[in-house]
Amino acid sequence: MTIDSRGRRAGQEFRRAIDDVRSSSPDRGAIARFERIRVRKQRNRRIGATLLATGVTVAAIVFVGRVFGPVDRGTPAAPTLPGGLILYGDWDAQGQRADWYTARPDGSGLRDLQLSATCAVWFPDGDRILITDDAAVGPGRPLRPAVIDADGSNLRPLDAVSDPELNLGCGDVSPNGTRLALEGFGQGDEPGLDGIYTVRASDGGGLKQLLQGPVSPPRYSPDGTRLSFFGTKEGVSPTGSGALFVMRADGTDLRRITPWGYAFDDHAWSPDGAWIVFQRPYGQLYLVHPDGSGLHRVPLSLGSGTGALNPSWSPDGAWIVVSLQRAEESGIFVVHPDGTGLRPVTGASGVQAQHPDWGTP
Amino acid sequence: MLERSDPVVRLAPEPFEDFYGREYLAVVGLAYALSGSRSGAEDLAQEAFLAAHRDWDRIGAYERPEAWVRRVVANLSVSAFRRRAAEAKALARILFEQEESLPDLGAGDPEFWAAIRALPRRQAQVVALYYLEDRSLAQVAEILDVTLGTVKRHLHTGRQALAPRLRSEVDEP
Numbered sequence: 001m002t003i004d005s006r007g008r009r010a011g012q013e014f015r016r017a018i019d020d021v022r023s024s025s026p027d028r029g030a031i032a033r034f035e036r037i038r039v040r041k042q043r044n045r046r047i048g049a050t051l052l053a054t055g056v057t058v059a060a061i062v063f064v065g066r067v068f069g070p071v072d073r074g075t076p077a078a079p080t081l082p083g084g085l086i087l088y089g090d091w092d093a094q095g096q097r098a099d100w101y102t103a104r105p106d107g108s109g110l111r112d113l114q115l116s117a118t119c120a121v122w123f124p125d126g127d128r129i130l131i132t133d134d135a136a137v138g139p140g141r142p143l144r145p146a147v148i149d150a151d152g153s154n155l156r157p158l159d160a161v162s163d164p165e166l167n168l169g170c171g172d173v174s175p176n177g178t179r180l181a182l183e184g185f186g187q188g189d190e191p192g193l194d195g196i197y198t199v200r201a202s203d204g205g206g207l208k209q210l211l212q213g214p215v216s217p218p219r220y221s222p223d224g225t226r227l228s229f230f231g232t233k234e235g236v237s238p239t240g241s242g243a244l245f246v247m248r249a250d251g252t253d254l255r256r257i258t259p260w261g262y263a264f265d266d267h268a269w270s271p272d273g274a275w276i277v278f279q280r281p282y283g284q285l286y287l288v289h290p291d292g293s294g295l296h297r298v299p300l301s302l303g304s305g306t307g308a309l310n311p312s313w314s315p316d317g318a319w320i321v322v323s324l325q326r327a328e329e330s331g332i333f334v335v336h337p338d339g340t341g342l343r344p345v346t347g348a349s350g351v352q353a354q355h356p357d358w359g360t361p
Numbered sequence: 362m363l364e365r366s367d368p369v370v371r372l373a374p375e376p377f378e379d380f381y382g383r384e385y386l387a388v389v390g391l392a393y394a395l396s397g398s399r400s401g402a403e404d405l406a407q408e409a410f411l412a413a414h415r416d417w418d419r420i421g422a423y424e425r426p427e428a429w430v431r432r433v434v435a436n437l438s439v440s441a442f443r444r445r446a447a448e449a450k451a452l453a454r455i456l457f458e459q460e461e462s463l464p465d466l467g468a469g470d471p472e473f474w475a476a477i478r479a480l481p482r483r484q485a486q487v488v489a490l491y492y493l494e495d496r497s498l499a500q501v502a503e504i505l506d507v508t509l510g511t512v513k514r515h516l517h518t519g520r521q522a523l524a525p526r527l528r529s530e531v532d533e534p
Contacts, residue, residue, distance in 0.1 A: 007492035013469030031378040
């Protein structure tokens with residue numbers, strides 16, 4: 001069968017399936033459903049603007065009460081959080097970009113980095129941030145990482161790789177700050193370009209491909225000897241059979257450490273390298289040892305419709321920082337690895353604060 | 362940029378409700394074909410319709426507002442960050458509120474749609490619109506706000522790329 005005839009047949013079947021949904025589930029196209037979502041978003045944005053104006057900390061408290069219901073009050077309010085800065089992105093649906101901020105773990109010291117990017121993570125020294133912006137992809141303009149100072153200034157592209165067909169996306173910085181591990185994918189017709197790459201952190205040169213295949217951004221183990229990543233058999237979906245993998249930092253000794261279908265996208269190593277926290281589909285947090293043992297759920301009591309996403313660790317390993325998300329809004333929270341002590345860092349109605357990364361003080 | 366190719370306007374827009382009811386599921390289908398995310402597709406489509414609703418007096422007056430909303434969702438669906446965010450939100454809702462996930466629209470030939478998603482972004486958009494909605498090349502060009510020549514080039518290159526992956530022959534109708 002030719003591509004054209006196969007495509008036409010696939011299109012016909014697809015349109016027939018849509019017609020079936022239309023006749024069997026008329027609510028899916030009902031304006032009442034759209035109105036519910038629209039009004040909720042409108043209300044959230046209005047309230048969010050007011051709350052933000054009164055201060056991020058106050059807004060976070062309101063957000064906790066309204067969205068997530070009762071929070072564990074057993075942990076004293078006195079700050080026991082380590083220092084450092086939490087970097088996070090606020091998705092701007094209207095602008096279709098994520099704007100990036102830093103805040104202290106207690107929510108104070110909010111700084112707008114005046115930066116739009118797809119992803120951002122700290123360098124180990126806490127003085128610089130690795131960023132990638134997938135809006136920059138275009139014909140003859142492959143995606144490349146860049147580095148900025150912690151205050152959002154002094155943008156330096158890391159574009160020493162000259163291959164115009166290869167995009168280098170999001171990833172992580174090695175603990176000694178010398179290498180970057182990045183997800184890569186082809187600009188043209190080269191599926192073999194998909195995979196994990198490393199480059200020099202100084203200029204983006206010294207390209208090495210460690211692995212081929214569709215993967216999420218890789219993460220370095222704290223000692224820099226291993227890399228972890230989320231891989232899928234097909235797409236990213238509830239039935240997408242994603243799993244976490246660990247391999248040596250040179251790409252050898254690849255091992256799957258969760259069952260297929262168990263993991264979804266974001267994950268992070270604890271500072272002592274003993275655990276990896278990851279998000280399951282449906283917004284549940286799980287922990288697993290890097291050898292695949294000890295798999296268990298972080299027992300979080302969240303309100304209906306709320307999911308825990310984008311986990312990362314505090315520098316002392318005592319806290320997990322996470323985005324709690326419900327419908328169109330999300331906030332940054334911290335919680336102990338045993339599920340206790342949940343408390344807000346920042347967030348407000350209508351705000352989509354996501355992808356936190358806790359930088360070393 | 363979105364306004365550039367929308368010079369033809371109606372005197373009065375049709376009610377948004379009618380437009381939404383007619384186009385919603387087809388736009389969800391496009392989001393699904395391009396994102397591969399059965400749960401995230403509806404969030405992506407809702408985002409596109411919300412954008413249209415915010416400025417419906419203007420967009421609804423276009424001769425083909427359905428092209429505008431498809432362009433928005435086509436762009437949203439190929440953004441890795443946007444796709445993941447929509448997926449994450451939808452996954453949380455499905456679990457906690459037992460929201461029904463979208464049926465598997467690509468069940469007829471999932472390999473074909475998966476191969477399209479593996480294409481470079483613009484090629485994937487062109488090929489998906491051409492086959493999924495049975496659009497003419499001119500209509501695809503209008504939706505994506507590119508020239509007819511660009512659409513032809515991406516369709517040709519896309520077919521060439523799909524052939525070995527799908528173990529099929531290339532034909533140019």
